[in-house]
Amino acid sequence: MATFYGTAVESRLMLGTALYPSPAILAEAVRASGAGIVTVSLRREAAEARAGQAFWEMIRALGVRVLPNTAGCHSVREAVTTAQMAREVFGTDWIKLEVIGEEDTLQPDLFGLVEAARILIADGFKVFPYTTEDLVAARRLVDAGCEVLMPWGAPIGSGQGLVNPYGLRTMRAHFPDVTLVIDAGIGLPSHAARAMEMGFDAVLLNTAVAKAGDPVAMARAFARAVEAGRLACEADPMEPRDMAAPSTPVMGKAFLG
């Protein structure tokens, strides 16, 4: 089980709720994925008028934990305001914090992220920051009080998988006790399995399932990949080596006399 701010969650797969063909397919995909946490973006315009109520009620009816996020925020102030609205709308102090710093790659503004995290933690939030594999930013976030970090695998929605496995491995090694979730860039179940094999605590994805031809089948595929990757990690995988090693050494051969 992965632990997020003291809350243990059975499934290590987290699912975003945007871009599905319909809410009915979203609900079925969430069930098929077995995800225990779903993320929901809040548009500030919808929060103000409570106009998104019908959709949010459907999300709540899924019966899984909701992690609201500040998707699309480009400044600390926007992100803080959106987080406060989300707390009110969804009745949770969990917030996935996104402060976007670059329009084309949607990569996080790490400086703004750290600043916003400090403000929100002081305000009682449990912050899940969307960050990169940058170790210094990670340290600052942990020092600010983040118990969960969400490094990217690749840019949001790109489906490229883990583009910097070295950086991610290093991050895992540097923060053995922090809950690390690979967020963004996962395109295939094999990407998710790899993240789990590397010892990450969970993965969060959205587009890979929502935009698949059959989102429900893809959700099922991801559930199995995440489970397989985690099992492999716990089973202590072998080290790769350069030389062949016969899997049936002489000593192990049956003696046929």
Next chain:
Amino acid sequence: MARLDDIADGGGAGRPHVLVIGAGVAGLCTATELAARGARVTVIDRAPGPGAASCSWWAGGMLAPFCERESAEEPVLTHGRRAADWWERHASGITRAGTLVVAPGRDQGELARFARRTSGHEAVDGARIAELEPDLAGRFARGLFFVEEAHLDPRKATAALLTRLAEAGAEIRWGTDMADAPPADQVIDCRGLAAADRLADLRGVKGEMLVIRSPEVALTRPVRLLHPRWPIYIVPRGEGVYMLGATMIESGDRHRITARSMLELLGAAYALHPAFAEAEILEIGVDARPAFPDNLPRVVRAGGRLHVNGLYRHGFLLGPSVAAEAAAVALGANHPSEWLHDDHPQR
């Protein structure tokens, strides 16, 4: 058969009187189908006349069942394919010129995916695109052409239905609430999102659109520009006028367009053709499409009335099919059941 005799008599006695609430595309298609089946029809609408209060007013008017199948379920294609014939029978100004789908060079992956998820298209290269839409010559190297699709002007099409309904003896009462409605044998509720007061799982999906005039660009058919963040479509209304749409936001808000949405719509239009930068903005439209959780329309028997609702972004595409079933159910006639739901969550 009794109903047909009544029509022959020219009298109203014995003919079932059906009250349709709502004169949007769902209500008018339903009224048309009822009248065709010999019912006496009264349509009421609380608006003073046809206009912006109805979300059909802001529709794109694309009859694009093949393209819609990219994200919609199979019935949208199977039933939507018959829509153009229906509109040709009941209105005028239907253009059968197909749909052109293009994507910027760096988003070719979007085009490949769209092709995989749809049918009824041919792959077109730059030369063929230039042949179909000369003003797009040299702008796109690859695209998809959906030859069987059509489009119409929603305001003209609904106006035509109103005229023909009046000719057929149906009564249309504008500015009329349920409280002032005449007694009827059957009530069909076609109020769109307003019926969320009775249908528990009806929600609004906000759409923002623009009507622009751009005499410098001549497009003859709907063009869809694929983009991972801001896919748009542009539908020619004739004389250099285009409908540019539309956002899809999980929100019931019907009144405010955001700067972000306007930027995205206009930015995408500019990417389609830079001359759109000089376009005059004629209208800004905002409304919420009524939708059920599966984004498919339904005919719902609930609370002593029949509901026709949830047409989502397919009012003109699926209105005829849903209306035919609703009219048959209301008049007790046989009809294959595609959209009917009896056990529906109510408020």
